[in-house]
Amino acid sequence: MNGLEPGPGSRSPWAALQHIGEVEIHPPAEPPDGAIAVSGSKSYTNRALIIAALAEGASTLRGILRSDDSYWCLDALRKLGVSCSVEGGTVELAGNGGEWPTPSGSLYIGAAGTIARFLPGALAAGSAGGWTLTGSSQLNERPVRPLIDALNAIGADIRYEADEGRLPVRIAARGLAGGEVTVSGAVSSQFLSGLLIASPYARQRTVITVEDQIVQHAYVGMTIELMKRFGVTVEHNAAYDRFIVESQRYQGQDVQLEADASTAGYFLAYAALTGGRIRITNLTAATLQPDIGLLQVFERMGCRVFCGSEGIELSGTETLKGGFTISMKEMSDQTPTLAAIAPFADAPITITDVEHIRKHECDRIHAICESLTRLGIRAEEHRDGLTVHPGMPQPPAEALDTYDDHRMAMSLALIGSRAGGLRLRDPGCVSKTCPSFFDDMGKLGLRVNW
Ligand SMILES: O=C(O)C1=C[C@@H](OP(=O)(O)O)[C@@H](O)[C@H](O)C1
């Protein structure tokens, strides 16, 4: 592969490694002992951009993530006529109080699930305009029906342009009525987050009932927390299955966004795998981001974790402990990470409750099992998870696929920190959330050959 056929269309001007077809990875010369400030949270960045665009007044968003997912969010907002300027990690954005200055057009949002699920409601809430929302071929395969059904039930006019239940969609802005609505959270928590973000702009109060379960509750909590920072309150019960949102307006704010806990997971896992020590200097365990829960998994495996008031430090151990079954439902983005560490544990690890990750950037359960099998590791695929058995991965002569999935690429790279000569195809797919991943790992001693 010559590198000129990266992921189908999702790479942005903020992507790295655009013309790199493969990387080859070798373990560090010695266990790493280093520190890193990880980039901003994807989840907070895209929530904050859309909420600030809906707000009355100007906002300053500090510490944004600069990656494909946030680039396409900013690009869509600019195409909608939102005035915004980006200087390093800071965005200055003028809110339009729920209206969209450019009344028509086509909005391309790369491979970002967050934008696909947060923008339709925000657009439908306006009183005039009509747009087509589309993404990369990968994103256009991912489900949106529960969100679109719920928005249409409260007065939106959103129609499928090609396949039912998928992007592209045609969104006509004619305001949201509000009222009683049910939504499913069983395939993605983002449906509920998208509905919540738009609900304050409905003419009447919106009462949302979750009809089944929510796969990752914490992301809904992050949505509500950020809405609150922009001046909007959401009432909800303890079970998180009933939400009441009165008519309100976001107010522009100056906010500092957190670093990305999901990204931090790879650097911590690197220390766990190599017996080294890594400090994350800009994230604390107090975050609402669910992937911070990986720290407890590392502790269970024998690593030492220190959580300070400014950062987190993890020291690896000689022998990682396995021999457990774990539900990763509430932090399922870290399933590939744990699966990549699992072969190096002293007993099998079974991951359960993550059927929904088959609908993420790729069928992650299948992709992990396929990749581990290619590395000579016994991995059993289950409907809702997998079991990984101990073994020393043997990199094949051919590069491994990364499935145009940033988390598959970053997780498989971790295996290269123990198994020399591991080659990965299309490493640039990390740009969805962490364009600097291979550079950062290189600075921490991982040997990466382009
Ligand atoms: O709301 C969010 O920011 C996210 C919610 C989760 O998605 P699902 O609820 O679709 O699993 C998570 O996997 C994704 O990376 C980010």
Ligand SMILES: C=C(OP(=O)(O)O)C(=O)O
């Ligand atoms: C599922 C993910 O992304 P998205 O926001 O596109 O859903 C992810 O980042 O692991």
